[in-house]
Amino acid sequence: MGTASVSEDELIDLAELFKIFADSTRIKILYFLMDGEKNVTELSESLSMNQSAVSHQLKILKVNKLVSARRDGKAMFYDLADDHVKSILAKGKEHIEE
Amino acid sequence: MGTASVSEDELIDLAELFKIFADSTRIKILYFLMDGEKNVTELSESLSMNQSAVSHQLKILKVNKLVSARRDGKAMFYDLADDHVKSILAKGKEHIEE
DNA sequence: TGAATATATGATAATATATTCATATGTTCA
DNA sequence: TGAACATATGAATATATTATCATATATTCA
Numbered sequence: 305m306g307t308a309s310v311s312e313d314e315l316i317d318l319a320e321l322f323k324i325f326a327d328s329t330r331i332k333i334l335y336f337l338m339d340g341e342k343n344v345t346e347l348s349e350s351l352s353m354n355q356s357a358v359s360h361q362l363k364i365l366k367v368n369k370l371v372s373a374r375r376d377g378k379a380m381f382y383d384l385a386d387d388h389v390k391s392i393l394a395k396g397k398e399h400i401e402e
Numbered sequence: 403m404g405t406a407s408v409s410e411d412e413l414i415d416l417a418e419l420f421k422i423f424a425d426s427t428r429i430k431i432l433y434f435l436m437d438g439e440k441n442v443t444e445l446s447e448s449l450s451m452n453q454s455a456v457s458h459q460l461k462i463l464k465v466n467k468l469v470s471a472r473r474d475g476k477a478m479f480y481d482l483a484d485d486h487v488k489s490i491l492a493k494g495k496e497h498i499e500e
Numbered sequence: 501t502g503a504a505t506a507t508a509t510g511a512t513a514a515t516a517t518a519t520t521c522a523t524a525t526g527t528t529c530a
Numbered sequence: 531t532g533a534a535c536a537t538a539t540g541a542a543t544a545t546a547t548t549a550t551c552a553t554a555t556a557t558t559c560a
Contacts, residue, residue, distance in 0.1 A: 310495070315429045317498045318491070322423035327548080331417045335408055344507060357549050359508055378506045378557050388497040393416070395493045397408070399486040400415045425518080442537060455519050457538055476527050476536045501560105508555070516547075525538070530531105 324368050325392065329353065329361050333382075334389060337371065341383035422466050423490065427451065427459050431480075432487060435469065439481035 325331060329351065336342055336350055348358040362382055365371040370389050371382045384390065423429060427449065434440055434448055446456040460480055463469040468487050469480045482488065 310433055312430070314495070314498065315433060316426045318494050319424055319426040319429045321494050321498055322420050322429070323425075325420035326417055326424035327421075328414045328417040329548085331413045331420070332410070335413060345505095354550070355507070356509085356551075360549080363508075375507095375557085378504095380507060386500070388493070388500060392490070392493045392497060395486070395490045396416050396419050397412070399490060400412065400419055402484070402486065427518080443535095452520070453537070454521075454539085458518075461538075473527085473537095476534095478537060503560090504558085506555100506557080509553085511552090512550085514548085514550100517545080518543100519545100520543085521541090523539085525536100527536080528534085530533090 321368070324364065324370060325396070327361070329357065330365060331393075333358070333361060333365065334370065334384065334393060337382060337384045338390065338393075341374075341381045343376075343379040343381050345379070347382070419466070422462065422468060423494070425459070427455070428463060429491075431456070431459060431463065432468065432482065432491060435480060435482045436488065436491075439472075439479045441474075441477040441479050443477070445480070 325334075332351055333347060336347060342350075344355060344358055344362065347362075348355045351358060362371065362373070366373055366382070369385050372385050373380050373382050375381075423432075430449055431445060434445060440448075442453060442456055442460065445460075446453045449456060460469065460471070464471055464480075467483050470483050471478050471480050473479075
């Protein structure tokens with residue numbers, strides 16, 4: 305590709321990564337999780353969305369390793385997987401507030 | 403919303419911003435532009451894509467102010483609009499290379 | 501064990517998105 | 531002016547994505 309050290313495959317992966325952030329439901333979930341881990345019921349109440357929709361989106365976030373999950377009894381608690389997630393969100397926020 | 407200082411509208415805008423990065427054609431265009439401004443013909447040759455597809459994507463990038471455009475004779479030269487674009491791409495790249 | 505609770509999943513329908521094709525618009529220069 | 535070149539645009543098709551509904555799969559506890 306044009307710029308040295310970035311392969312076409314990496315660029316495709318990069319687009320895939322941004323695709324995960326490219327949905328307002330998922331962004332809201334990630335922001336809620338910045339306050340600390342939450343279970344599915346808490347998230348769907350905060351989002352005013354049905355549980356199934358939230359679970360579907362959590363799965364996408366988990367498969368793509370943006371969140372981690374642990375079970376506590378009947379509940380599943382989700383949390384941000386790492387600090388990259390926070391800093392990507394922060395960079396984006398900087399841009400829209402420019 | 404959950405985290406103080408971030409409104410629901412801002413989160414929706416943030417998702418809209420990431421949506422623009424969420425396409426491999428657009429990501430490739432942005433990366434090519436990191437080498438400096440390019441015209442539409444150069445971009446479509448580098449991408450091996452037809453000119454119309456590239457113009458459509460350039461329009462999306464321009465409307466969303468991620469690239470700027472200037473005319474030089476018959477050609478339109480596009481360039482990255484600002485450094486936020488670079489740093490958002492860099493943050494994303496960091497994550498996929500972790 | 502079985503009822504109650506919490507979450508996950510598959511199928512479907514609605515919507516959004518990207519690419520292509522055909523063509524329009526803008527620019528240069530002989 | 532008009533031919534040649536560069537880019538933009540509208541419509542159509544193909545594909546991807548999301549939310550919903552119905553239901554399946556844990557897990558707890560009486």
